[in-house]
Amino acid sequence: MELGSPKGLTKQLVEDISRRKNEPEWMLKYRLEAFEVFSKTPLPKWGDDLSEIDFKDLCYYVKPKDKIKTSWEAEKDSFGGTGAQFESEVIYHSLQKELAEKGVIFESTESALQKYPEIFKKHFGTVVPLNDNKFAALNSAAWSGGSFVYIPKNTKVDLPLQAYFRINTQKMGQFERTLIIADEGAQVHYMEGCTAYSCPTESLHAAVVEIIAKKGAKIQYTTIQNWSKNIYNLVTKRAHAHKDAHVSWLDCNLGSKLTMKYPAIFLKETGASGEIQSLAFAGKGQHQDAGAKIFHMAPKTTSKIVSKSISKDGGKNTYRGVLKVDKGCKGTKSHVSCNALLLDNKSISNTYPLIRVEEDEVSVAHEATVSRIEESQLFYLMSRGLSKEEAVSSIVNGFANPIIKQLPMDYALELNRLLELEIE
Amino acid sequence: MLKISNLQARTTKEKQSILKGIDLSVKSGEIHAIMGPNGSGKSTLCKTLMGHPRYEVTGGSAKFNGEDLLKISPDKRAKLGIFLGFQNPVEVPGVTLGSFLRISKNTRTKESTNPVKFFKEVETVAKNLKIKPSFLDHSLNEGSSGGEKKRAEILQMSILKPKLIILDEIDSGLDIDALKTVAKEINRFFKENSPAIILVTHYQRILNHISPHFVHIMSEGRIIKSGGVKLAEKLEKEGYKNFIK
Ligand SMILES: Nc1ncnc2c1ncn2[C@@H]1O[C@H](COP(=O)(O)OP(=O)(O)OP(=O)(O)O)[C@@H](O)[C@H]1O
Numbered sequence: 001m002e003l004g005s006p007k008g009l010t011k012q013l014v015e016d017i018s019r020r021k022n023e024p025e026w027m028l029k030y031r032l033e034a035f036e037v038f039s040k041t042p043l044p045k046w047g048d049d050l051s052e053i054d055f056k057d058l059c060y061y062v063k064p065k066d067k068i069k070t071s072w073e074a075e076k077d078s079f080g081g082t083g084a085q086f087e088s089e090v091i092y093h094s095l096q097k098e099l100a101e102k103g104v105i106f107e108s109t110e111s112a113l114q115k116y117p118e119i120f121k122k123h124f125g126t127v128v129p130l131n132d133n134k135f136a137a138l139n140s141a142a143w144s145g146g147s148f149v150y151i152p153k154n155t156k157v158d159l160p161l162q163a164y165f166r167i168n169t170q171k172m173g174q175f176e177r178t179l180i181i182a183d184e185g186a187q188v189h190y191m192e193g194c195t196a197y198s199c200p201t202e203s204l205h206a207a208v209v210e211i212i213a214k215k216g217a218k219i220q221y222t223t224i225q226n227w228s229k230n231i232y233n234l235v236t237k238r239a240h241a242h243k244d245a246h247v248s249w250l251d252c253n254l255g256s257k258l259t260m261k262y263p264a265i266f267l268k269e270t271g272a273s274g275e276i277q278s279l280a281f282a283g284k285g286q287h288q289d290a291g292a293k294i295f296h297m298a299p300k301t302t303s304k305i306v307s308k309s310i311s312k313d314g315g316k317n318t319y320r321g322v323l324k325v326d327k328g329c330k331g332t333k334s335h336v337s338c339n340a341l342l343l344d345n346k347s348i349s350n351t352y353p354l355i356r357v358e359e360d361e362v363s364v365a366h367e368a369t370v371s372r373i374e375e376s377q378l379f380y381l382m383s384r385g386l387s388k389e390e391a392v393s394s395i396v397n398g399f400a401n402p403i404i405k406q407l408p409m410d411y412a413l414e415l416n417r418l419l420e421l422e423i424e
Numbered sequence: 425m426l427k428i429s430n431l432q433a434r435t436t437k438e439k440q441s442i443l444k445g446i447d448l449s450v451k452s453g454e455i456h457a458i459m460g461p462n463g464s465g466k467s468t469l470c471k472t473l474m475g476h477p478r479y480e481v482t483g484g485s486a487k488f489n490g491e492d493l494l495k496i497s498p499d500k501r502a503k504l505g506i507f508l509g510f511q512n513p514v515e516v517p518g519v520t521l522g523s524f525l526r527i528s529k530n531t532r533t534k535e536s537t538n539p540v541k542f543f544k545e546v547e548t549v550a551k552n553l554k555i556k557p558s559f560l561d562h563s564l565n566e567g568s569s570g571g572e573k574k575r576a577e578i579l580q581m582s583i584l585k586p587k588l589i590i591l592d593e594i595d596s597g598l599d600i601d602a603l604k605t606v607a608k609e610i611n612r613f614f615k616e617n618s619p620a621i622i623l624v625t626h627y628q629r630i631l632n633h634i635s636p637h638f639v640h641i642m643s644e645g646r647i648i649k650s651g652g653v654k655l656a657e658k659l660e661k662e663g664y665k666n667f668i669k
């Protein structure tokens with residue numbers, strides 16, 4: 001069975017995946033428990049209709065057909081071809097020597113489980129428990145691929161670590177699992193690009209990402225997702241930030257039929273800070289149900305949420321946010337801003353911010369705006385020679401720019417190009 | 425160059441008639457000042473010439489070098505070489521003035537402009553206008569002061585090198601020194617390129633710096649009197665009461 005598993009997820013298949021990956025007993029148990037939870041848990045009732053996902057008709061494990069080896073600073077093929085994950089399994093960049101010598105680990109999740117069992121077991125599943133939600137349970141049962149990153153104490157990795165995920169097989173589920181640990185005072189930037197080309201039928205992507213930033217560590221996690229438009233993208237991303245640590249999620253969501261993704265940060269100790277910035281585009285038949293969750297669990301923690309969404313041709317964007325400040329978290333600061341841009345009257349933007357503050361000595365601000373492209377703006381730009389399309393495109397780029405300009409140059413250019421294609 | 429005959433226009437939505445028959449001919453190398461009380465239709469004339477969708481033409485014609493302007497969209501008019509400096513420049517968040525200059529310049533020339541040369545030119549004109557280089561990284565008109573917006577309009581004018589320039593109250597919002605700076609740049613551009621200029625203003629003040637060849641007085645959607653610079657001086661002294669019945 002080199003090419004793939006039969007359709008549907010069963011206990012036997014879970015055992016099979018685990019055996020094939022030569023996993024230790026505890027991981028098999030973990031998968032089986034998660035499978036039980038997945039089977040028992042109903043679909044979430046909020047968000048959007050998920051009843052069309054036919055779990056029995058999906059393929060849960062695919063072995064990669066091609067092995068592609070690239071260097072650490074792998075050149076990328078417009079988010080598509082080469083890189084870390086090809087279909088389910090990860091093919092890893094060889095680590096830059098001096099980083100490897102410092103003890104930096106950048107591996108596929110399965111090989112990290114083999115090579116670094118202790119550090120793996122100590123952290124795996126501690127941020128996103130297997131019973132967190134139906135799709136986290138599914139991932140915990142069927143995971144394959146993903147990245148494992150460990151940065152030792154006081155080590156700073158300058159270049160971003162990059163991974164590319166892609167779905168090539170139709171009716172395939174992709175369940176990569178990523179775990180990033182930055183030890184005390186360490187710094188890292190991890191970037192992932194996701195694509196799926198022209199799948200004729202619906203597919204499911206249910207990833208889990210866990211991040212742990214220990215005392216004084218800094219982690220930036222950047223995602224550019226451009227799934228094809230029949231993919232359900234249901235992802236659980238969560239981070240723990242310890243004393244004076246900083247975690248920042250930067251999430252750009254294009255493509256997919258439905259995305260449900262709410263990167264979260266638990267600010268667990270004094271001085272921790274977090275930032276969640278996102279940009280979403282929804283066109284015809286698409287729903288980006290995305291958001292951000294921040295939990296202030298210690299004093300003097302700070303957070304910032306910036307959400308920008310663009311809707312076109314009846315596309316729908318939903319911002320779903322949670323901001324919680326526990327009692328006793330004095331000196332907490334948070335700023336939330338949600339801006340939606342609607343390109344026509346058919347398109348939709350919803351905002352559901354949940355803010356619960358149980359402490360008085362805090363500063364929490366929330367602002368939300370919905371804007372449309374104004375006739376006066378179009379006329380102004382056209383009076384300088386831009387065609388109507390160019391004018392719309394400039395306004396959209398201007399709207400998205402505060403997020404896009406934070407990306408490395410080539411990613412920024414690529415994202416601008418993708419946005420232009422969408423609004424054409 | 426520009427020939428307007430009996431031009432009539434109304435608002436597209438409310439069908440409120442504003443321009444009631446404008447006649448005006450402007451040639452290259454001429455500066456025409458248009459003055460007139462608030463609400464007389466000066467801005468409407470400017471915007472109608474540029475093709476604003478909020479106004480529809482109900483009669484008459486406007487030709488630019490023989491070509492019917494009224495049939496083509498604003499961007500095509502811009503490409504023919506018409507430039508409108510706005511009374512109230514519009515804010516476009518996230519699009520920087522610098523990048524916008526390049527985007528709009530590139531709509532004119534087939535071959536993309538040499539970036540080094542282009543930047544030099546922008547730098548020189550910005551300096552003429554006392555615009556700080558950092559201002560080029562600023563979002564187009566967003567949160568800019570009235571004077572900054574007007575200077576940015578003139579910067580765009582000089583870079584785009586239009587043949588017909590329509591400036592709608594370029595002097596409002598400028599302090600005395602800024603007015604001199606802006607007028608100096610307009611004069612430089614006029615001398616070097618000899619475009620046609622239509623200058624809408626309320627005040628004699630700017631005409632002390634930019635001397636028009638013709639002055640027209642507009643009232644209730646019509647040009648009711650035309651003359652030379654003397655007309656503006658008379659207006660400044662006496663107000664509109666002697667001109668409008
Ligand atoms: N889009 C519009 N909808 C409704 N009425 C309009 C519209 N545009 C202009 N008007 C009306 O048309 C008249 C002329 O307006 P316009 O702005 O052209 O005057 P103006 O001469 O430029 O005045 P000012 O000196 O105050 O700038 C005014 O009564 C104005 O209220």
Ligand SMILES: [Mg+2]
Nearest residue numbers: 466467468511
């Ligand atoms: Mg006006």
